[in-house]
Amino acid sequence: MKTSPFQPDQTSLAYSVGITLDRFIKLKQSDFPFASGELSQLLRDIVLAAKIVNRETNRAGLANIGGAFGQTNVQGEEQQKLDVIANIRFMRALSKGGEVCAIVSEEEDAVIDLQNNSGKYVVAIDPLDGSSNIDVNISIGTIFSIYRRKSPIGSPIQLKDIMQPGREQVAAGYVLYGSSTMLVYTTGCGVNGFTYENSLGEFFLSHPDIQAPKTGNIYSINEGLQLEWEKGIAAYIQSCKERKMQSRYIGSLVADFHRNLLKGGIYLYPATQKNPSGKLRLLYEANALAFIIEQAGGKASDGKQRILDVQPESLHQRTPLLIGSAQMVEEVEQSVVLHSSLVTV
Ligand SMILES: O=P(O)(O)OC[C@H]1O[C@](O)(COP(=O)(O)O)[C@@H](O)[C@@H]1O
Numbered sequence: 001m002k003t004s005p006f007q008p009d010q011t012s013l014a015y016s017v018g019i020t021l022d023r024f025i026k027l028k029q030s031d032f033p034f035a036s037g038e039l040s041q042l043l044r045d046i047v048l049a050a051k052i053v054n055r056e057t058n059r060a061g062l063a064n065i066g067g068a069f070g071q072t073n074v075q076g077e078e079q080q081k082l083d084v085i086a087n088i089r090f091m092r093a094l095s096k097g098g099e100v101c102a103i104v105s106e107e108e109d110a111v112i113d114l115q116n117n118s119g120k121y122v123v124a125i126d127p128l129d130g131s132s133n134i135d136v137n138i139s140i141g142t143i144f145s146i147y148r149r150k151s152p153i154g155s156p157i158q159l160k161d162i163m164q165p166g167r168e169q170v171a172a173g174y175v176l177y178g179s180s181t182m183l184v185y186t187t188g189c190g191v192n193g194f195t196y197e198n199s200l201g202e203f204f205l206s207h208p209d210i211q212a213p214k215t216g217n218i219y220s221i222n223e224g225l226q227l228e229w230e231k232g233i234a235a236y237i238q239s240c241k242e243r244k245m246q247s248r249y250i251g252s253l254v255a256d257f258h259r260n261l262l263k264g265g266i267y268l269y270p271a272t273q274k275n276p277s278g279k280l281r282l283l284y285e286a287n288a289l290a291f292i293i294e295q296a297g298g299k300a301s302d303g304k305q306r307i308l309d310v311q312p313e314s315l316h317q318r319t320p321l322l323i324g325s326a327q328m329v330e331e332v333e334q335s336v337v338l339h340s341s342l343v344t345v
Pocket residue numbers: 077106126128129130131132222251252253254279
């Protein structure tokens with residue numbers, strides 16, 4: 001669409017490192033002919049809340065916002081103060097924007113119905129991921145999924161608006177509060193990463209068009225649960241060790257996922273005796289990362305099927321998660337199938 005030799009090509013402009021997130025969102029909006037700008041505004045609302053949570057995270061140790069909040073959430077997990085602060089910040093940003101009709105949050109027992117029948121979008125969010133690492137200054141994150149409602153606009157929300165399989169996502173992303181703060185997201189046209197420039201208060205494109213390496217040398221799993229793994233998982237991890245692969249486990253899903261997305265690798269949180277359906281939550285952890293990894297050429301499975309094809313049945317349902325480089329996920333799926341067939345003989 002070059003009109004003059006001096007006018008930069010929109011596409012290459014969109015992907016030029018250093019472009020601001022806001023400009024990128026504007027340029028990418030043209031990918032969607034019927035775009036009305038509401039999804040773009042919703043992304044901006046999420047980013048605004050993420051900037052505030054980033055500030056709180058950076059000063060957690062100083063401002064007495066580390067430590068437990070003194071309540072447990074619907075999953076029986078002790079809430080950290082920053083879990084609650086992040087949840088409040090995202091709830092406010094999402095309800096103020098006007099584009100959202102309902103929210104599913106890890107920190108809320110039930111669906112938050114914003115009574116905004118003109119809102120087009122449903123958001124599922126893990127406001128603070130990696131809570132066990134908050135007080136020890138290890139990378140943590142935020143994970144979000146965005147769906148377009150199924151029921152007619154103007155009508156009250158219905159269960160079908162919430163219980164959508166991951167393949168229905170229109171956008172998904174995460175924010176990583178680490179040595180630098182990054183936003184990585186997709187709207188179904190590839191995956192892009194932005195780095196936060198604190199002094200300017202802006203996210204800048206730093207990782208255009210992320211492609212997950214087809215295979216890798218890193219496996220991430222909580223080895224402390226080894227005795228609870230099914231045979232297929234145990235055999236696969238044993239084969240990783242025999243191939244002298246590197247074991248890397250931070251204990252913050254977003255951080256482990258991000259490393260493996262860029263370097264190649266696999267993250268596994270399989271079913272265990274304590275969590276027979278796995279630990280991680282389908283609606284606000286697994287679905288978002290599965291959308292991103294598939295958009296980057298990787299894979300995400302529960303061991304038997306594609307995460308994005310799992311039909312949700314409850315808000316906080318858990319799922320086994322095997323996610324990362326395509327060849328590595330295929331390998332562990334084969335190992336799971338092989339060993340489950342061996343057990344039955
Ligand atoms: O301590 P474990 O059992 O290895 O679990 C760690 C996993 O649990 C989580 O902390 C769960 O997420 P939340 O912190 O959002 O509850 C993941 O980030 C992480 O990968």
